[in-house]
Amino acid sequence: MRDELCNSCDDDGDGAVDEGLSGLSCTMANGCGGVSVCASGASTCAWTAGSTKACDWCGPSGRSVCGQDGSVGPCQPVSPSREVECNRCDDNKDGIPDGATGNAESCNGQDDDCDGAIDEGSSGIEGDVCQVDVAQACCEPTTCQAQGKNCGALADGCGGTLNCGTCPSGQSCGAGGVANVCACTPIPQATACNGKCGLVPNGCNGSWNCGGCAGTQTCGGGGTPNVCGCTALPQSTVCAGKNCGTVSDGCAGSYSCGGSCSGANTCGGGGTPNVCGCAxxxxxxxxxxxxxxxxxxxxxxxxxxxxxxxxxxxxxxxxxxxxxxxxxxx
Structure with missing residues (x-):
């Protein structure tokens, strides 16, 4: 039995293709999580949307967002909206580490001074009700890359707008029928077919049918591709064996194959066209x-x-x- 290879074939004959070599979780060289894919005959770890990397945020509880270009973003807390534990870290990034010396207890539903009690002594007035702060969910804006977009303006999901860039020459945003995605812009048929016949490229791996030719002309018949034309037959060919009258050149023109016939002879008089003769x-x-x-x-x-x-x-x-x-x- 052969070992399975990265070649889109069932090498070991078990009914599966490239199994164990693609579609598995893996770790890229920059420490970011990825998925294995077969590329150029070898299994490699590739970036996938949502890839992150563990990092130290006052302890091994942070994550960095990994970019498709191999970049690794700054370390962010897993729960950045509030102080989550008494670990002497600034979990909510307010500039004050929790449990540090001098942190006074405040009316916020948390153990600010890390003494095991919540909101103790926060109010000096009897019967005063401590209003608990409600944590606000933090909106994480999306990216153009995460949505598979590469051009135009796009909502970021948090009330803002993303600029996904412009398209290169020959492409336009949404030309392929998918919004905010660059695609090739075909040459208009009227432009591509101006003075042309037959099939001509549309500039996007397709073609336009520019029609046929009239009369004795054929498409490319004059020696120029996709242009109606006709190549006249040589005079020596059409006049061979003839000595009078005119003969078609095959392209709506004619050649003179000789002058007048002598004596009682006339052109074609003997029964053969364009030959002097008499009946x-x-x-x-x-x-x-x-x-x-x-x-x-x-x-x-x-x-x-x-x-x-x-x-x-x-x-x-x-x-x-x-x-x-x-x-x-x-």
Whole structure:
């Protein structure tokens, strides 16, 4: 069985994680009470809210408040509101130790002179009622740290106000939805998306969707991230195999792939776009029975010959018998 390690794993297989290494009471190097935690693979004693340290206040009865930064506050009595016992200590911090020589008994419900009697001889008038002082509970103000706050103004619980400080650049107080806690302030969407497309950072580990692009443009298509654009195809690519007319460059523009076609040729006339060509007449010999006719592309078509002594005149056999026709050539 393996020993348990500080690694958030159940090393010894007993169903518990990091047991005996975290969550236990411990004493820090400054003598303050803490709780054990696993950090960087090792168990260490960490500060916890309300941590104190025993100290001598006229005897081992005082406590010092420990700060998260490792500081140790001044020693304070456990019961600072009144003289709690005849121990010759100034328990209530009034500048007069109890039981010291010369402490006169006063009408306060305490044994001021530590002779075992309370308020004895405090009144020289018969029937005088000794009014007992009522101890007032002392309000202990809270701290920003104790409440997990780090910015803005906060009530201290005793009628006062705490100033918990300001937030660093890029953060604002309460921006994360928790009052008096600094959090990242996102860049407004209108600002972050100005002139942009697609997803852009919001400055707080999130993003804004700035939308898409119109027409032939794509987001980043022009070479600039998050900006709508289009990169035109090279002219040599789009005009390859073409010799006339204009061809789209792929970005709402166009290239000229050549000038006018010569002769009877027209751009695309042969059936192939942007290529000079000519479509010959398929009906060039219609109405003719002999001779030749133009094919419409600078050539001729043989429409047949006459027989039996007839001769061809304007495409018609004159005299003799019916003409013998031949196949058209294109």
């Amino acid at each position: 010959v007449y398929e009906d060039a010999c219609d109405g003719r029975e002999c001779g030749t006719a133009s094919n419409g592309c600078g050539g001729t078509v043989n429409c047949g010959s006459c027989s039996g002594g007839a001769y061809c005149r304007a495409g018609v056999c004159t005299g003799g018998s019916e003409p013998m026709k031949s196949e058209q050539r294109r």
